[in-house]
Amino acid sequence: MTNKKLIVITGASSGFGMAMAEMFSKSGYPLLLLARRVEKMEALGLSNTLCRKVDVTDRETFEAAVREAEGIYGKTELLVNNAGVMLLGDLTIQNSQEWQKMLDINVMGVMHGMQIVMNDMKARKSGTIINVSSIAGVQPFGNHAAYCASKFGVVGLTRVARNEMSPFNVRVLSILPGAVETELIEHTTDPNIVNGYKEWKENVGAVNITAEDVAKTILFTFELPQAVSLREIVITDTKQDA
Structure with missing residues (x-):
């Protein structure tokens, strides 16, 4: 058994979540990995790790x-x-069920997670919550209306929670990645938008930053002393100009 404390990661079956799972495990932390595709997490074969099929909504x-x-x-x-x-x-024609799905997962899921752990952290006067937002949480992009709404929401609620939790020595942080090669764009149902997004990434050369780079940044941020809070981190490929 490790003497390091529990790390809980949602969305751990791919992308940033999977990269974080592997990196935190290598650093000796016990893990709870949560996602809807439990077999993907179990296939990692990480020690001191509990994998559970959970929808954050x-x-x-x-x-x-x-x-x-x-x-x-x-x-x-x-x-x-x-x-x-x-x-x-496109906001003018997008199915509102897609809006609802993003708001439920991207915002309500984050709020659920925070509420589940906040009281214990307050009582212990220790703990860290890191909410993964997006560069689309601080600036607009075409065809991103509802996504921006959800990620701007994550930034706002993180700021409020930080104000409420900082007197108890609990860190509440947000990380805002730019374009990174993950499965995320594959969620989009409009093939023209998907192709346009991929073409944009290729054209600006924003294809070198990896999920592992983001995971490494999150591990570094967490392992700083509890008194050090990197409140908001925008991380992008150096070549991404927007």
């Missing part, structure tokens, strides 16, 4: 998984709210 199941892991590894020291979906579309 289902608060009851989400909390049950956290409490189960805490019963094994102790209280959550870091929660990374990483689960998210990107359904790009």
Whole structure:
């Protein structure tokens, strides 16, 4: 058993979440990995790791998984709210069900996660919450209206939670990645938008930054002393100009 404290990562079956799982595991942390595709997480074969099939919009199941892991590894020291979906579309014609799905997962899922761990962290006067937003949480992009709404929401709620939790020595941070090669764009249902997005990335050369780079940044941020809070981190490929 490790003497390091529990790390909870949502959306751990691909992209940033999977990269974080591997990196935190190599650093000796016990993990709770949450996603809807549990077999992808289990295939990593990480030690001191509990994998559970959880939809972050289902608060009851989400909390049950956290409490189960805490019963094994102790209280959550870091929660990374990483689960998210990107359904790009023209606001004038996009199906409103896609808007709702993004708001439910990208915003409500984050709020569920925070509420599940915040009271324990306050009582212990220790802990860190890192919410994965996006550069689309601080600036607009075409065909990103509802996605921007959800990610601007994550930035706003993170700021409010940070104000509420900082007197208790609890860090609440957000990381805002730019374009990175992950499965995220594949969620979008309009093939023209998907192709345009991929073409834009190729044209600006924003294809070199990786999920591992983002994971490394999150691990570094967490391992700083508890008194050090990197409140908001925008991380992009050096060649990304917007």
